[in-house]
Amino acid sequence: MKMTPELKKAKENMEPGKITSSGFLGEDTREIVDIIEKDEEIFKNLDLNFDEVCEKLQYYLEEGKKGLGEPITVDGKYTVKIDEARGFLPCPFEDGIFRKINATLINNENNEKIIYSELSLHLLKKHHFCQGYGSEFRIDPLIIKKIL
Amino acid sequence: MTPDINPFVLFFASIFTSNILLSNFLGMCSFISVSKDIKSSNGLGMAVTFVMTITTALNWIVYKYLLIPFNIEYLKYIVFIIVIAAVVQILEMIIERVSMNLYMALGIFLPLITVNCAILGVALFMQLRNYNLIQSVFFGFGSGLGWWLAIMALAAIRKKVDKAPVPAALKGPGITLIIIGFMAMAFIGFSGMLSVQ
Amino acid sequence: MSSVLIAPLVIGILSSVLAALIAVIDGIVNNYGEVNISINKGRKNVKVKGGSPLLMTLSEEGIFIPSACGGRGSCGACKVKVLSDVGPVLPTEAPLLTDEEIKSNIRLSCQIKVKSDIEIEIPEELFSARQFKTTVESIKNVTHDIKEVRFRLENPKEVEFKAGQYAQLVVPPYGKIKDITQRAYSISSAPSQKNYLEFLIRLVPGGIATTYVHQNLKEGQKFDLVGPFGEFYKRPTKADMICVAGGSGMAPLKSIIYDMYENNETDRNVWYFFGARSLKDIYYLDEFKKLEEKWPNLHFVPALSEPSEEDNWKGETGLITDVLNKYLKERIKSPNGREGYLCGSPGMINACINVMTSNEISEDKIYYDKFA
Numbered sequence: 001m002k003m004t005p006e007l008k009k010a011k012e013n014m015e016p017g018k019i020t021s022s023g024f025l026g027e028d029t030r031e032i033v034d035i036i037e038k039d040e041e042i043f044k045n046l047d048l049n050f051d052e053v054c055e056k057l058q059y060y061l062e063e064g065k066k067g068l069g070e071p072i073t074v075d076g077k078y079t080v081k082i083d084e085a086r087g088f089l090p091c092p093f094e095d096g097i098f099r100k101i102n103a104t105l106i107n108n109e110n111n112e113k114i115i116y117s118e119l120s121l122h123l124l125k126k127h128h129f130c131q132g133y134g135s136e137f138r139i140d141p142l143i144i145k146k147i148l
Numbered sequence: 149m150t151p152d153i154n155p156f157v158l159f160f161a162s163i164f165t166s167n168i169l170l171s172n173f174l175g176m177c178s179f180i181s182v183s184k185d186i187k188s189s190n191g192l193g194m195a196v197t198f199v200m201t202i203t204t205a206l207n208w209i210v211y212k213y214l215l216i217p218f219n220i221e222y223l224k225y226i227v228f229i230i231v232i233a234a235v236v237q238i239l240e241m242i243i244e245r246v247s248m249n250l251y252m253a254l255g256i257f258l259p260l261i262t263v264n265c266a267i268l269g270v271a272l273f274m275q276l277r278n279y280n281l282i283q284s285v286f287f288g289f290g291s292g293l294g295w296w297l298a299i300m301a302l303a304a305i306r307k308k309v310d311k312a313p314v315p316a317a318l319k320g321p322g323i324t325l326i327i328i329g330f331m332a333m334a335f336i337g338f339s340g341m342l343s344v345q
Numbered sequence: 346m347s348s349v350l351i352a353p354l355v356i357g358i359l360s361s362v363l364a365a366l367i368a369v370i371d372g373i374v375n376n377y378g379e380v381n382i383s384i385n386k387g388r389k390n391v392k393v394k395g396g397s398p399l400l401m402t403l404s405e406e407g408i409f410i411p412s413a414c415g416g417r418g419s420c421g422a423c424k425v426k427v428l429s430d431v432g433p434v435l436p437t438e439a440p441l442l443t444d445e446e447i448k449s450n451i452r453l454s455c456q457i458k459v460k461s462d463i464e465i466e467i468p469e470e471l472f473s474a475r476q477f478k479t480t481v482e483s484i485k486n487v488t489h490d491i492k493e494v495r496f497r498l499e500n501p502k503e504v505e506f507k508a509g510q511y512a513q514l515v516v517p518p519y520g521k522i523k524d525i526t527q528r529a530y531s532i533s534s535a536p537s538q539k540n541y542l543e544f545l546i547r548l549v550p551g552g553i554a555t556t557y558v559h560q561n562l563k564e565g566q567k568f569d570l571v572g573p574f575g576e577f578y579k580r581p582t583k584a585d586m587i588c589v590a591g592g593s594g595m596a597p598l599k600s601i602i603y604d605m606y607e608n609n610e611t612d613r614n615v616w617y618f619f620g621a622r623s624l625k626d627i628y629y630l631d632e633f634k635k636l637e638e639k640w641p642n643l644h645f646v647p648a649l650s651e652p653s654e655e656d657n658w659k660g661e662t663g664l665i666t667d668v669l670n671k672y673l674k675e676r677i678k679s680p681n682g683r684e685g686y687l688c689g690s691p692g693m694i695n696a697c698i699n700v701m702t703s704n705e706i707s708e709d710k711i712y713y714d715k716f717a
Binding site: 015016017018019020021022023065069070083084085086087088089090094095096097099100102136 | 413414417418419420421436437440441518520521522523524526528549550551552553556622650651690691692
């Protein structure tokens with residue numbers, strides 16, 4: 001299937017080394033639109049809403065910042081640790097730049113863990129893009145369901 | 149052999165009475181998928197008109213001066229497609245250089261036009277009906293405009309229908325096809341007014 | 346000729362003609378020819394081959410515009426004033442340009458392509474930035490995730506810079522990464538060491554350059570650097586210098602402090618607050634202790650926010666911002682006024698600015714590395 005020039009550029013930007021050292025696609029060889037479509041389906045089946053999920057994850061990220069780099073317990077149930085680095089990351093779809101802020105969120109009750117950044121939240125909310133299978137920063141709907 | 153029709157009559161006929169989309173049902177796939185969005189429909193309609201006019205004229209020249217002299221008219225299907233693909237490619241390159249804004253606006257639609265059956269259809273009609281060069285150009289231009297008109301109309305209707313309570317099973321392609329059917333029926337009202345051949 | 350042959354022959358010729366036409370048009374359309382770049386009202390003129398981004402075109406001519414992201418459009422360091430018309434502001438430029446900048450014709454030089462004659466304005470200092478060919482002299486671990494890397498300059502052999510400035514490391518392709526990347530790091534060596542450039546580099550997970558430095562860089566390896574750049578340096582006043590940095594943020598401050606000591610500027614009071622989590626994140630303790638003995642007005646105050654039992658830490662504890670606040674309120678008398686010098690993550694910098702402004706340091710006297 002022919003891709004639009006924007007999608008082709010986005011796929012190029014997602015390669016390892018273009019924006020982050022391991023890229024956004026992980027081991028996945030599918031086209032971006034296929035990844036998005038499949039994940040949208042899974043979200044629907046699990047009864048998850050992209051905007052709600054993003055809001056919750058953003059809330060934990062903000063609370064986590066209060067730890068100033070140390071793990072901090074939020075709402076009694078979650079441990080959040082924020083790592084910050086200098087510089088910005090551009091979105092692969094070329095529609096914005098984001099600070100390099102990574103959050104590690106652990107649900108203390110079932111020990112499920114997820115790592116995400118401000119950029120991955122933007123990708124999730126605006127583009128419904130969870131990142132490819134195998135990517136360290138993939139926001140997998142199954143894990144989200146267990147964590148949130 | 150060449151039908152005695154005034155090119156202007158042909159022009160209007162190809163837009164209304166013999167609309168390439170609604171009377172001949174050619175170019176359906178992008179018609180259905182792109183009419184979700186009015187802006188894209190506009191861009192696509194513009195691109196299709198452009199390409200249709202140029203390729204019809206070019207194909208006429210290639211047919212008359214290359215295929216007929218060598219007695220290989222049966223190759224018209226392959227040759228027309230080759231010409232269409234080349235024209236689209238060249239147009240894409242030139243537009244990218246000359247007007248970045250237009251290139252961004254058209255986006256992926258330019259390469260997608262190569263496989264739009266309406267383009268090949270118009271070229272074949274032109275050949276079947278033995279139009280001369282002027283008639284071919286007017287026919288190509290008119291058909292393009294007719295396609296553009298139809299897709300804009302459908303995009304506008306779909307925008308309204310989106311807000312209406314459509315039964316879940318018919319949402320999307322279902323209701324779209326029904327709408328197209330109604331539009332086609334409406335255009336039948338034009339038939340007989342002007343003739344294309 | 347047999348009709349069986351004519352058909353494929355005609356198709357073949359038609360296709361070749363069309364393909365040739367496409368190739369020719371491609372050559373014409375994508376060839377921008379030679380264009381002239383006029384810099385600073387004709388102070389320098391370069392003739393270049395058009396079609397590439399301004400940043401790359403200039404660096405090929407030996408003029409280095411700073412770029413912390415290597416031309417990817419994510420840092421905003423490569424802003425250049427463009428006096429000619431280069432088209433509308435691109436979507437990749439917009440997030441990094443303020444409305445005022447756009448009005449004054451400031452553009453991101455890594456995003457705009459040079460397609461015709463162009464007139465630009467750049468700060469004079471950039472003319473002294475160079476590309477240096479160097480050899481890696483030493484790589485030392487100062488903590489579990491920070492390496493001190495020292496480069497010996499080969500060509501040119503000497504560098505001139507102000508303490509506090511930064512340079513860009515040119516990281517070659519490695520592993521799955523196919524492009525050259527450039528990243529900016531503050532220089533930690535003093536300007537008196539003209540033949541060397543030293544950096545403190547902390548490993549950032551997923552970071553392209555830091556992963557390379559920590560896993561691939563070898564002593565004796567040849568390496569390119571570009572610089573110096575930057576507006577973070579000591580201001581020549583008599584005010585007390587209140588410096589705060591943690592982790593690899595120590596780099597520019599180390600350069601400034603050693604530079605001051607070598608130039609006998611020891612009348613000035615310098616307070617350096619170094620924040621870390623536990624003992625394994627602190628380094629250079631001995632070096633600073635020795636320097637304090639020779640320079641009474643230098644005060645090195647490390648603070649651990651979570652010292653572990655084994656650390657046996659006798660120094661200050663708590664968040665660096667709290668320690669800073671305590672000292673500013675109770676321990677530091679500043680008859681000559683105060684200036685703030687910060688280096689760290691945006692979160693830390695903001696927190697420190699808050700503490701400083703509530704302790705008689707006005708915001709225009711707080712200086713920090715802006716290439717975050």
